[in-house]
Amino acid sequence: MLEEYSRFIDSGTLRELKRLVGELKNVRILHINSTKKGGGVAEILSRMVPLMEELGIETRWEVIKGNTEFFKVTKKIHNLLHMPGGESLNHDDVIVYMKQTFENTNLIDTDRYDVVFVHDPQPLGLIIKKLKGQKWVWRCHIDISTPDEEVWKFLETFVNSYDGSIFHIPEFVREGVKIPAFIIPPSIDPLHDKNVDLEEDFVKNTLERFGIDPSRPIVLQVSRFDRLKDPFGVISAYRMVRKRHDCQLVLAGSFADDDPEGEEVYREVLNMKGNDPDIFVLNLPPDSHREINALQRSATVVVQKSIREGFGLVVSEAMWKFKPVVGSNIGGIRRQIINGITGYLVNSVEGTAFRIKQLLMNPDSRELMGKNAHERVRHSFLITRHIKDYLMVIYNLLRNS
Numbered sequence: 001m002l003e004e005y006s007r008f009i010d011s012g013t014l015r016e017l018k019r020l021v022g023e024l025k026n027v028r029i030l031h032i033n034s035t036k037k038g039g040g041v042a043e044i045l046s047r048m049v050p051l052m053e054e055l056g057i058e059t060r061w062e063v064i065k066g067n068t069e070f071f072k073v074t075k076k077i078h079n080l081l082h083m084p085g086g087e088s089l090n091h092d093d094v095i096v097y098m099k100q101t102f103e104n105t106n107l108i109d110t111d112r113y114d115v116v117f118v119h120d121p122q123p124l125g126l127i128i129k130k131l132k133g134q135k136w137v138w139r140c141h142i143d144i145s146t147p148d149e150e151v152w153k154f155l156e157t158f159v160n161s162y163d164g165s166i167f168h169i170p171e172f173v174r175e176g177v178k179i180p181a182f183i184i185p186p187s188i189d190p191l192h193d194k195n196v197d198l199e200e201d202f203v204k205n206t207l208e209r210f211g212i213d214p215s216r217p218i219v220l221q222v223s224r225f226d227r228l229k230d231p232f233g234v235i236s237a238y239r240m241v242r243k244r245h246d247c248q249l250v251l252a253g254s255f256a257d258d259d260p261e262g263e264e265v266y267r268e269v270l271n272m273k274g275n276d277p278d279i280f281v282l283n284l285p286p287d288s289h290r291e292i293n294a295l296q297r298s299a300t301v302v303v304q305k306s307i308r309e310g311f312g313l314v315v316s317e318a319m320w321k322f323k324p325v326v327g328s329n330i331g332g333i334r335r336q337i338i339n340g341i342t343g344y345l346v347n348s349v350e351g352t353a354f355r356i357k358q359l360l361m362n363p364d365s366r367e368l369m370g371k372n373a374h375e376r377v378r379h380s381f382l383i384t385r386h387i388k389d390y391l392m393v394i395y396n397l398l399r400n401s
């Protein structure tokens with residue numbers, strides 16, 4: 001299996017990976033998050049866990065349980081960690097969070113593992129189950145550089161009970177984090193249905209199925225229906241572009257099990273689209289990997305106009321398909337796009353519209369940036385590098401003890 005990646009990566013990386021696997025053969029690993037489908041964390045785990053298993057390292061994945069009330073609280077925590085504003089956590093929220101955390105301690109067996117990775121704040125409290133001798137790592141996928149202080153104060157005690165933490169970029173590490181912090185950006189899997197080469201017919205049929213005209217330019221954003229992804233800003237930018245340039249806008253999205261706000265945002269997006277026949281709002285099942293792949297491949301310009309973003313896996317996915325991405329100058333997007341080389345970083349709706357126009361008018365620069373973009377992902381954001389980084393963290397934590 002690992003050999004299949006040799007066409008994308010150099011032999012040195014493969015050798016290092018095999019060596020690390022050899023060192024960690026008997027380690028049992030558990031990942032815990034809050035949804036099996038929808039969003040970047042589930043996307044990464046669905047690829048990483050089976051690949052680690054194939055490499056011969058016992059790796060399991062568990063998902064916490066929660067009702068709507070619980071996920072409303074965790075979404076509030078998510079939003080407030082990304083950005084202060086609005087009502088902070090109240091007493092009732094804390095009770096809902098803790099009650100569900102205790103319930104999950106009974107539902108998930110963590111005792112038989114040597115290393116437990118807990119992803120994001122939803123399952124964070126499970127650290128109360130940690131046994132002596134185990135290593136627990138908090139894997140944070142969120143931009144927590146300027147959080148609501150109340151929320152952070154609540155989570156901080158849990159975080160500092162872990163043995164280590166992982167953030168996407170150094171800017172996300174908070175001063176209050178007293179445990180070792182590792183910097184590991186996420187990755188995409190080039191062998192996943194989401195990213196493999198597709199037959200032209202499939203791409204064409206997919207566009208036809210959605211009523212999109214393959215002969216006209218397509219501007220695309222792929223994202224869960226979430227305010228922080230700013231689908232409204234994308235529509236505004238598109239409307240500015242559309243005054244002078246023919247193009248269609250595709251907003252492809254889905255709902256995630258742990259996000260109760262999705263439907264409301266979806267309705268608002270439909271409302272803003274109105275009866276514009278050139279805006280396509282696609283609500284897709286969460287496992288529409290080949291369809292998303294086809295949309296990304298057929299896009300002329302890909303946009304990611306998030307207001308806050310941990311990483312934004314969709315940026316790397318599009319770049320892998322030789323697309324220049326116009327992305328917000330924030331969080332992990334900034335780490336992926338090299339401004340003017342692999343795409344453009346933007347700070348406003350006007351800036352987004354300007355760069356979209358520029359790319360629509362310049363096929364040569366689209367092609368050149370697309371090639372650079374692909375190379376950037378090949379070099380820095382593939383799953384093989386990601387697994388190697390995880391194994392290094394495990395090696396480091398176990399060795400230090």
Ligand code: UDP
Nearest residue numbers: 039040041043223224252253254312313314
């Ligand atoms: N995604 C998908 N279908 C959708 C919307 C998103 O499969 O309708 C996938 C997308 O391709 C990417 C992941 O979900 O792999 C989103 O990850 P990202 O880091 O961009 O954002 P998150 O949702 O984690 O905030």
